[in-house]
Amino acid sequence: MKSLFHFFKLADRAKMLFIVLLAQAYSYGQSTADFDLIMDRIYNDFQSSSGATLDANVASLSNAQRSDYSWSDINYKSTSLNNWQPLTHLVRLGLFARAYANPSSAYYDKAELKQKIEGGMNYWLGLDPEPRCANWFALTISVPRSIGNTLICLRKSPNGISSTLENQMLAWMTKGRPISRFADETGSNLTDVAEHYVMRACLTKNQTTLNQAITPVKNTIRIAMGAMGLQKDNSFRFHGPQLYTYGYGRNYISGFANIASWVVGTSLAFPADKIAIFSNFVRNGFIKPHRGAYADFNLFGRGVSRKNAGDADEGVLEKAKAVDISANAGAYDDAIQRMGQKQPASYNVLSEHIHYWRSDYSLHLRPDYTFGLRSVSTRTAKSENGNGENLKGYYLTEGVSYIAVNGDEYFNIFPVWDWNKIPGTTVPEITSIPVRTAWGKNFGKTPFVGGVSDGVYGASVYAMKDYNTTAKKSWFFFDEEIVCLGSGITSGAAQAINTTLNQCLLKTDVTIADGSGTVSVLGKGGRDYDSNVKWVLQGNVGYFFPKGGKVSVSNQAQTGNWSSINSAIPSEKVTADVFKLWFKHGLKPANADYAYIVTPGKTSASQMQAYNGNNISILANDSTQQAVRHNALGIWQIVFYQAGEFKADGVLVKVDKPCVVILKNVTTNTVVVHMADPAQQAQQIHLGLKTDLFSEMKSADMTLPTGLDAGSSVSTTITPSSPVYASSASARRGQAVILESDLPTENPLFTVGPNPASDFIHVYPTSSETYTFTMIDSNGKQVQQKKSATTEKITFDLGAFPAGSYFITADGTNNRRQVVRFLILK
Structure with missing residues (x-):
């Protein structure tokens, strides 16, 4: 550990030298x-x-x-x-x-x-x-x-x-208010004030005023350690831990880009590392959630109640592009072309799945559509009201979905919205919408909210417990479809409970196929169906009902007033044709459920009829588990609401803590596992997997991220050489004593600890080179292997292995090898 201490000591000394040099640089006049x-x-x-x-x-x-x-x-x-x-x-x-x-x-x-x-x-x-x-x-x-x-x-x-x-x-x-009031903020209020400080500094040629503006803005370009500002996952939060990537996030981008472009080429120009952080947020946080000329309404906060909320704003991207490096120009140009409607909404859109774990937001992107999902946990705040805005946004974070093909599906719909039927929600049908305490003071009621992603596919979960209602809600994201499940829907509320699939502008005829497969086009009005709807199509989005249910459809004019949702807007009556689709669970349901499949990009009844529903197998939908398998892709996605086992079609999965799991390549002997803890509480989850290709149940101990990364996804591979699963924690526990190593005192590849160890040995790489760390037993058999290209610690779980001598070897790209020997005691 001495060498590790020496490494950190040198790093601190370098940091202090950087601060001194930076302070000296600021001392020179403009x-x-x-x-x-x-x-x-x-x-x-x-x-x-x-x-x-x-x-x-x-x-x-x-x-x-x-x-x-x-x-x-x-x-x-x-x-x-x-x-x-x-x-x-x-x-x-x-x-x-x-x-x-x-x-x-x-x-x-x-x-x-x-x-x-x-x-x-x-x-x-x-x-x-x-x-x-x-x-x-x-x-x-x-x-x-x-x-x-x-x-x-x-x-x-x-x-x-x-x-x-x-x-x-x-x-x-x-x-x-002086800028000093905002110096510790990490949002747009600071950049807004700094802009006019820069103006006044130039008009008066006052160096002090200029420094007062530039220094805090430079400091704000960082990953926020607290509730507000730019988050580790590239979301943006403001007024507490409240999602605001558009709204305050947009203003933050505009203000920073303005100031950065003004000072480029001067002694106060922003350094490359600050520009890189800014660029990462713009490209991976701000650009992603738009569709064509519009953006997901979930990201606007109380601004959703303003006229024309939802504009994606290519102008702010022009500003950001001007201060970014040229290598990133393509991402900006593509987005600007889409936002400016010079190219279709699908233009150069990549297939991605992103879960923003810091803000309880999931985003599923395909060339044909965008699907956004916003939920709320005990860690995050619900959508706020303030200054008389967003007066009806009571349910605006309860698993709210944004389903966009063109992008304008919700544009200026909000004054006529039925605010107790917000897309994606399972809530009581209140008729008088309460107004919450203002300014982001209202948090979610449950910690089990989050999602897992492999970068292309993913699953998200919202264990709702609010409004005297509980519901286990999950979403399973694939290419052609999103499978939406709900279970355990129980309520003591005085109102009926509904699950809304969508409420958007009526763009096309509503086409429906009944249980017998008969296709018809609905006239204007409202209709109720009782387990006799196969699918519904409207606005190039299809909805399938694999388990039936009491379904209601409305396609008619709705009337509202801007002033009813935003007191800053004069009273103005608005009428628009609206499409609504929802499940009716009735009064005081007990363990009700639902299942529906959203298929964006369907333009005709023939395409709906051609959809291969056999690709989707709903394997579980109850209060303990929800699981879906995509048969064509070979992807399994499972939500475990509690520790337990899932079994289907020759596959057995066990976990010792609640989690969300993706399994891929299950029909091979090399199974890829992706996992996340939505509650962001577990440090490690013990997973067991048995398939027809494994003679014994295999195990993987998934070390989960902590701190700012808690809730993000990790992955591993299970093979025939993986450890055999041990079911009880007591059977897995062990202690290890590090006996000897050939680690040099100067410049080791890694350090290890603690010594003695209990259950786990931690390896600390000393540089960001690519290393392969291998755990080997006394017979020379590889029992665990992990790779690293960072200085983040790597954890080896000792609990599943018998007593004996073991080694950890490190092989670097420079052909250096170092070995640590240790003894596991039982």
Whole structure:
């Protein structure tokens, strides 16, 4: 262990040297040229959004401006929490400044427009009382950002305003909360404030102000150790451990990309490691959950209640691409083409399955569709309300599914949504939606929420226990289909319980095949079926019912109001044609269940009839296990809600803790196992596997990730040489004493510990080279083998082996070999 201690000591010394050098780098002043360069870039960004209608808008607003340089449609005394009207005055002055400073505008350097700008500024400065807003965001972010852009435009114009007037407006940029209030945050509030600090620093050529902006933004590009910010799995959380990859995550990307692009090429440019972290999040967290020009509504938080929520926003990707390395340009270009609808939604989409274990979100991607799934656990927060937004999002995290072929299936549906029938949920049919405590204060009620992934296929689980209702819900993701199972549905709620398959915009006719296979097209209205529906097709998405059930279908107009879900939006009646499909479990169900298969990408009844349902075998669906086998792919996926055994068709699987498992190559003697612990509590799970090709049950001790990686997937391979399964923990326990090793005192390939060991020996690689670690018994037989290309510890389980002498060998890529000998005692 001495060499390991020495390694960490050297690493700490190197870290301290880096911090000292970084501090020295910050001590140097910024050149005037750098300030001017940054200001030029801010000006260009602001002007890039001018568009062809700039002059027309200026003409209209100029004509409407009164003689005192105010506008009659603005209530300057408003203190409203949302849609604060006084800000509109500054936004309009910014529009004037863009035209006045833009050589391509008809208003370029026009004295009449300059007079209107100066008059508008003086009107603002003369307001008594000063404009005030109930929302801190206005004076802290919106007002100073608008003023900063306006002043920079005027600086770039041939004839700017007086320094006296400029200084008076600069003072307004400091009336909100200081950036020090946000220095420890890891989200968009910090980057929003930092943007206008950079503007003010350039206008005043103030190095201190510039450092106050850049330093905390650099620090925020890191993997968050706590609830909020950029997570290890590339999700983004804000207002507690609440999924917000779009919404606050989008603003975070925009703000960081703005600032990074402004300072590139200066002494404050962001280092490559920060850009790499940022890039990884954008490409693998932000881009992935979109479909065409839209994105999964699960990721917008309370913003789902805003008009046009769901836009994927290729503009923010253009910004991110500009600061990323050229090697990643292709990923941005493909997404921008899809989001801008210059290419189809399927364009260069890879088949992937991603479980974001830090945020209880699963994402299944195929060229033909996107399927998003959001749940909530005791570790994460439910979708929030706040500022009068998302007033009906009570059930918005209860296993909610986003099923998209084109992407626009839910676009602006939310004012007319039936909010007790959100896609994917199993909940009471309440008619009056409660409003939760605001700002992400509501957590899930169960820890067993998560999923396993091999990168292409996966399974997810939500052991729901809320609203006086319990349900075991699972999803099994393949290529052509997603199998959705529910069991143990029990409720004491006063309302009937429903499981909603989908509620989306009505895009096509609704085609249905009854139990006899007769196909018909439904007219508008609602219908109920009792175990006599084979399949339903609408909007290029098919739904199969392998176990029947009481199914209801609705395809008709629904009416709602934006103000019912967002008090910031004026009352506006909305009507839209909506498709709804749901199971009815009735009042106070006891151990009810459901099964359905979603097949996105089906466009016709003939395609539905051609679907080979024999590929799917539902092997278990009860309160202890849910399991599905895809017969064509040879993939088994099993949810164990408790320790136990699963048996089907000659395969026996045992686990000593609850988990989710994928088995592949089961018909061979080399079975690949992927596993995750949805509860994120187990450190190791003992798995046994018996198939017709193994004479005895084989075992694998799956060491599970901890810390920020808890809940992520691990894998192993079970072969005829794998250890024989020992059923009881007591039979597996053992102790080991390390007797000798040839590990050098300087630069060993690895270190081992503890000594003596109980049950497990841990190997600690000393570098990120690729090593093969092999455990060998006294007869020279290989009993375990593991590979590593990191410095993460590797664990060898000793419990399944008899007493005797054993060795661990390490073989590196440089042909070095080192050996440790130890003795297992029983």
